[in-house]
Amino acid sequence: MSTPITPAQVDFSDPAVPASPAFGDVYHARAGALAQARHVFLGGNGLPGRWQGRRCFVVLETGFGLGNNFLATWDVWRQDPARCERLVFVSVEKHPLRRDDLARAHAASPLPDLAQQLLAAWPPLTPGLHPLHFEGGRVELLLGLGDARELLRELVLQADAIYLDGFAPSRNPEMWDEWLLKQLARHAAPGTTAATWSVSRPMRRALAALGFEVGLAPGLAPKPEMTAARFAPRHTPRRPAGRAPLAPGAREAVIVGAGLAGAACALALSRAGVACTVVEALSGPAQASSGNPAGLFHGTVNPDDGPHARFNRAAALATQRLVAALGLPHQAGLLRLETRLPLAAMREAEGYVQALSAAEASARAGTTLAQPAWFYPGGGALDPAAYTRAMLAASGAALQTGCQATALQRDGDVWSLQGRDGACIARAPLLVLAGGHQQLPLLGPLGADLQVQRGQLTHLAEAPWCPAVPIAGDGYAIADGQGGVWCGATTQDGDLEPGLRADDQADNLARYGRLAGRALAPAGPLAGRVGWRLIAPDRLPLIGGLAAPGNAADQLRLQPRLPGLLLCTGFASRGIYWAALAGQLVAAQALGLPRPVEADLLDAVDPLRLALRQRRRRGG
Ligand SMILES: Cc1cc2nc3c(=O)[nH]c(=O)nc-3n(C[C@H](O)[C@H](O)[C@H](O)COP(=O)(O)OP(=O)(O)OC[C@H]3O[C@@H](n4cnc5c(N)ncnc54)[C@H](O)[C@@H]3O)c2cc1C
Ligand SMILES: C[S@@+](CC[C@H](N)C(=O)[O-])C[C@H]1O[C@@H](n2cnc3c(N)ncnc32)[C@H](O)[C@@H]1O
Structure with missing residues (x-):
């Protein structure tokens, strides 16, 4: 079960320092976000020097905020001829910005190119991890949306550097307390460093108790000091064998x-x-099996947002991003018909899924549907072989x-x-x-x-109805772009018959008719394809x-x-x-x-x- 995300409310009235009215604090020092990132977070963690020559370097941050620390780190990585092969920047954020607020925050960015790429990759604000790739995959932002207290427990990683950047401990104590720092220390190995502009005594004491050597370093003016720490535990913590x-x-x-x-x-x-x-x-x-001529992809919505819904959502969003990065032709948008849209309506998330009434779904599908539907704007259909x-x-x-x-x-x-x-x-x-x-x-x-399960698809070269967007429910229908439709599909456990079956074609046509809301008689001959699914x-x-x-x-x-x-x-x-x-x-x-x-x-x-x-x- 995950908690729906509440986006940030940002006060832009002082353009030099965007602020959070909810926390009563600013997002970065008045000296400038990039200056703070370079001095405190990169400098305090010995970067760029410490990543040089490495295959991969992992930064873990608390509080993604406006993303300035990420952009500054990416920029320094980019300019460093001795940079590590791969930079993974992991950051957790409870109140991410809406896309238009993020655009506003970076409207005058000194790193316009990188800010633009971040904006283009900004995910729908759904709970969980969003792996976003840049530089052909050499830079990854693993953005965790949700409360740091829950997400840090669920992350599986080993950090090389930690950026502690919640709002001030006095305004946002839960981002700095012993429990949270302990979760961070679980992701540290001997030699992992941590830095922050804060010099809060309780935080420094907690870090020391967790095995960090905690020092003071010159702060970014006007702050005289900042904290820089290095993990040097007396006993090296053992990693769980199954996660090695x-x-x-x-x-x-x-x-x-x-x-x-x-x-x-x-x-x-x-x-x-x-x-x-x-x-x-x-x-x-x-x-x-992957040789089918067409197939669907989309997420899943469940009222309890359990493991299936969360895995399917993460997977569908990853597919959407990869398909776009590959420039693969595909049909964007998908309707998933439901008998009703119960409680799950609360799971609507802009850019991921939208609840449509039967009338709204009908308008999208280009036929009269009797059922409401989920509309997945980032889902769709594509040619799996391509x-x-x-x-x-x-x-x-x-x-x-x-x-x-x-x-x-x-x-x-x-x-x-x-x-x-x-x-x-x-x-x-x-x-x-x-x-x-x-x-x-x-x-x-x-x-x-x-279980090995046989499945048969049917192709109608001259379709009496082509859905305007791919549509799924009891079966599915995908326009082939040439006046025809792919529809399906049958399910027969343990059946290894490779030839097309007439009965299966009839079943698929019946499904197609039910989706269209009327019986449809095909004019021309039917074709199809048989494949197998492997199912746990x-x-x-x-x-x-x-x-x-x-x-x-x-x-x-x-x-x-x-x-x-x-x-x-x-x-x-x-x-x-x-x-x-x-x-x-x-x-x-x-x-x-x-x-x-x-x-x-x-x-x-x-x-x-x-x-x-x-x-x-x-x-x-
Ligand atoms: C009718 C039907 C409709 C479907 N519709 C959809 C859909 O709409 N959306 C969707 O997401 N999915 C759909 N699927 C499921 C999807 O097609 C499969 O999940 C997917 O193709 C499986 O991919 P795979 O790479 O695991 O297996 P495969 O595509 O079967 O690839 C495995 C490859 O491994 C090779 N191989 C196996 N053993 C060996 C060996 N010992 N040595 C060398 N090579 C070997 C095989 O030759 C094969 O090429 C559908 C499936 C069916 C049957
Ligand atoms: C100072 S800002 C971070 C600035 C950011 N690092 C940057 O580079 O722009 C602190 C952030 O911590 C987030 N935050 C506060 N409490 C949180 C919590 N419990 N879990 C996750 N994020 C939290 C806030 O929403 C805010 O975006």
Whole structure:
């Protein structure tokens, strides 16, 4: 359950220092936001020097506010010839600015280009983590919307530098108290630094008690002093075994499967500096399930905003951003028909989802609908094969087609894949299994929990009705742009029949008619396509490491994993929605980067959850 976001009210009456009437404080020093960022936060954390030569550097900030510290850090990174390969800036914010307020705050920005990019990427104000990518993925802003007290507990990351920037401790004590600082210290490792303009004694005492060496440094005039600290605990805290990076430092990876899952992993890994080889049994990419001619993507709205709704929302927003970044042609906007829109209406969030009456939905769809609908402006429809190919092309991955992997083996620090003749077809320190339902023989007992489900789509070349936007409900309909429609889809568990079935075409036509609100008789011949979905019992994907031999832990975060091996599969009917976020999760788990979703969502998609649930049911 997450709390809906209340945006900030900003007082711009003094343009030099925007202020928050709610907190009775200003967003930055009168000396200037960038001057403060450079002196206090960058200088106080030894930047840019400390990131030089590093592969990745992680900044963790409390209070994103106007984003000035982020922009200043990005700017200094940009200008530094010895900059780290990747900068990840994680910031939590309870009251984010509305887009127009953010534009106003940066109207006279000394960094207009960067401010413009931030504005263009500004997400809908929905709770949770929003991974936003800049500089072709070399700079990431992981923006957590919600209360720092909840979000810091859920972040999975190791920070190199901490910016403490709540409003003044006297006005905003909850951003500085022992409990919050303790949550921050959980994300520190020996050598992590922290800085702030505040010299509050209770804060400094709390930092010292948590294992920081706390010093004073010259402040930004007129403030005489500021705080600079370094984490030097007497005992190095142990990280939970299940959250350890699976292939830290890997520069090469092999990925099984050139469908949506494999392509998304290749793209995210390549952005993180890993050269990928994708091994594919068929003669090209996206020829299995991901070869459908069209499919939908959108979020989910549930009154309780549970793990499914939150994961689907994060995934749909990630897809929206990636599709835009790739410049992939797609149909934007999607209507999801509902029998009623109960309490969930309170989950409306500008730019993410909008509740429409039946009349409003009818106007969008271009037909008379009897039901209300959710409208997802950032959802839509696209060609999954084109999406797969675009991700692969952007990743620069090497593609080995016609290569079926029949076994995997670990030799020292390297995984190798064997082909049909037993010869090695590829090897690397990191192996990702993203082969959809056809890789089940490689998964061993884990595969036994997964359902393979046949699905058939129908194509009407001359459609009696083409929805103006993609529409989903009991089935779906997507205009093909040439007077035809794709509609579907059937669901048959455990059915491996590859040929088109007339009964299934009839079922799909009936669904299409129900969506249109009337029976529709197609004029021309019908075509279609058959594919298979791989589905976990709880209908969430399987993304993460597999268990190392030995005792099974009773918590996923404590379960030791096999080094260098990740699973990314079980995409059910949501391969288009989930791929982008799944790829980012794989890269983060492999390399130990900040995870783009909260800890409870990591557990929700952990492949080992299925075995853990079985053990719990058996009382083991
Ligand atoms: C009828 C139907 C409609 C759908 N509609 C939608 C929709 O509207 N929106 C949506 O988001 N999703 C939809 N889906 C689901 C979506 O198509 C899948 O979730 C997605 O394609 C799965 O992608 P994948 O990469 O996991 O698997 P695949 O696309 O099957 O790719 C796996 C690849 O791995 C290769 N491979 C497997 N094993 C090996 C091996 N041992 N060695 C080498 N290569 C191997 C396979 O040849 C294959 O190319 C639909 C699915 C169906 C069937
Ligand atoms: C001084 S401003 C941050 C300025 C910002 N770092 C910048 O560079 O523009 C403090 C921010 O902390 C946020 N904040 C206050 N209480 C919070 C809480 N409990 N959780 C998360 N953010 C909070 C405020 O909404 C405000 O945006």
